[in-house]
Amino acid sequence: MSVGSTARTRVHRLPERAVSEVQALHDILDAGLVAHVSVVTDGQPYVVPVGYARRGDEVAFHGSSASRLFRTLSTGQSMCFTVTLLDGLVLARSAFNSSMNYRSVMVLGSPRLLTGDEELDALRAVSEHLIPGRWEHIRHPSPQERKATTTLCLSLAECSVKVRTGEPHDDAEDVTNLSELWAGVMPIVEAFGVPLTAPDCPQGLETPSHLRQWTR
Amino acid sequence: MSVGSTARTRVHRLPERAVSEVQALHDILDAGLVAHVSVVTDGQPYVVPVGYARRGDEVAFHGSSASRLFRTLSTGQSMCFTVTLLDGLVLARSAFNSSMNYRSVMVLGSPRLLTGDEELDALRAVSEHLIPGRWEHIRHPSPQERKATTTLCLSLAECSVKVRTGEPHDDAEDVTNLSELWAGVMPIVEAFGVPLTAPDCPQGLETPSHLRQWTR
Numbered sequence: 001m002s003v004g005s006t007a008r009t010r011v012h013r014l015p016e017r018a019v020s021e022v023q024a025l026h027d028i029l030d031a032g033l034v035a036h037v038s039v040v041t042d043g044q045p046y047v048v049p050v051g052y053a054r055r056g057d058e059v060a061f062h063g064s065s066a067s068r069l070f071r072t073l074s075t076g077q078s079m080c081f082t083v084t085l086l087d088g089l090v091l092a093r094s095a096f097n098s099s100m101n102y103r104s105v106m107v108l109g110s111p112r113l114l115t116g117d118e119e120l121d122a123l124r125a126v127s128e129h130l131i132p133g134r135w136e137h138i139r140h141p142s143p144q145e146r147k148a149t150t151t152l153c154l155s156l157a158e159c160s161v162k163v164r165t166g167e168p169h170d171d172a173e174d175v176t177n178l179s180e181l182w183a184g185v186m187p188i189v190e191a192f193g194v195p196l197t198a199p200d201c202p203q204g205l206e207t208p209s210h211l212r213q214w215t216r
Numbered sequence: 217m218s219v220g221s222t223a224r225t226r227v228h229r230l231p232e233r234a235v236s237e238v239q240a241l242h243d244i245l246d247a248g249l250v251a252h253v254s255v256v257t258d259g260q261p262y263v264v265p266v267g268y269a270r271r272g273d274e275v276a277f278h279g280s281s282a283s284r285l286f287r288t289l290s291t292g293q294s295m296c297f298t299v300t301l302l303d304g305l306v307l308a309r310s311a312f313n314s315s316m317n318y319r320s321v322m323v324l325g326s327p328r329l330l331t332g333d334e335e336l337d338a339l340r341a342v343s344e345h346l347i348p349g350r351w352e353h354i355r356h357p358s359p360q361e362r363k364a365t366t367t368l369c370l371s372l373a374e375c376s377v378k379v380r381t382g383e384p385h386d387d388a389e390d391v392t393n394l395s396e397l398w399a400g401v402m403p404i405v406e407a408f409g410v411p412l413t414a415p416d417c418p419q420g421l422e423t424p425s426h427l428r429q430w431t432r
Contacts, residue, residue: 008260013280014280033305033404034300036252037263038261038262038263038296040256040259040261043256044296044324045256045294046254046296046322047252048298048322049302049320051316066229080254080260084252086249086265088409089249089346091347091350094355094361095343095354095355095361096357096358096365098343100250106263106264108262123311131402135311137397138308138310138311138314139310139311139397141311142312167415178355181354182353182417182422182424182427183414183416184412184417184423185411186347186409186411186427187409188249188406189406189407189409191405192305192402192405193403195307195400196383197399198384198386198401200391201399205395205396207398207400211398
């Protein structure tokens, strides 16, 4: 597998932001919580957020078997799977050079329907991706629940990675002539808060350690 | 304008999560930083993150005139524009009832190319959406920079809003039979950090008040 190696995934705009390391691809996918998935129906693209997990050189995700998106996807139609992590606002001296710091992955391909043990393992992977250790603390899906769930995977064979980091890049004349203007980066952080116990839990039930210890 | 009123935007899955108030639509768009935009080329959908701003009953966004995405969009092709705000992980006693708390907007339509004063106002709106007050502290785009930028807007006429909030909804028998299992919500928060001054700013330059005072 190589990143950004097809005509459809080569980064044309700002190629200095293209990243070709498989490790960067994996790190971004492992750090994200939600992907934006697109399919086309009657020429109209639809974009929907989904939870997911990386499993080796694939991503797995699932949804309701009754949903239009998952009915369309389970026919193996061409799709796009994009994960974006926003790291900061890049505040240059000019509007034009203002930007964002981000890490993003775009995967193109046709999904494959998972069944049997492979499906169960993908459902476990999505749960473990969101909260490691949780799978052994929840009731696993019943046959009826699995029937109501469509679980898919998409190969990472055709993908691109684009990353911007660091300070603003202002025009040299702006740095000289507009030295009274502030420039810099406004960092953006996403974090978990304190877990909120559901009101239908027995009084005094302790928050399990796999939740207390897990941070982002 | 009414939310979720066409066959393409009516929420079929979990219709109790569909929201029809225009105020909710505006609030979600005003709270987001990045939209995921999709267009179709040769039957293949592509999904790319963009900064944006709401201007009344439209969203405005811009990108490089040289990018494939913006070249395709500027022909007025059908697109989808989705904003997702992730509020928490919903951790039920069962894998099946586990979910996410989120607020999302999906807009369908054909973008309109902005020019002249309307374009400049949209560029200002995107800047002000990200950091209110910043537009008067930066150099505005030159004619060449505006030529290198494609600015588009999309009507909110055809859209849907979907929201999930609150605690997990476990099956009644799971609440009774699996009372030893913890359930609840892991909140997710996104926040700005402390602004980092660029190294090419003069020593001692103070962070302006529009940055110090702006929080999310």
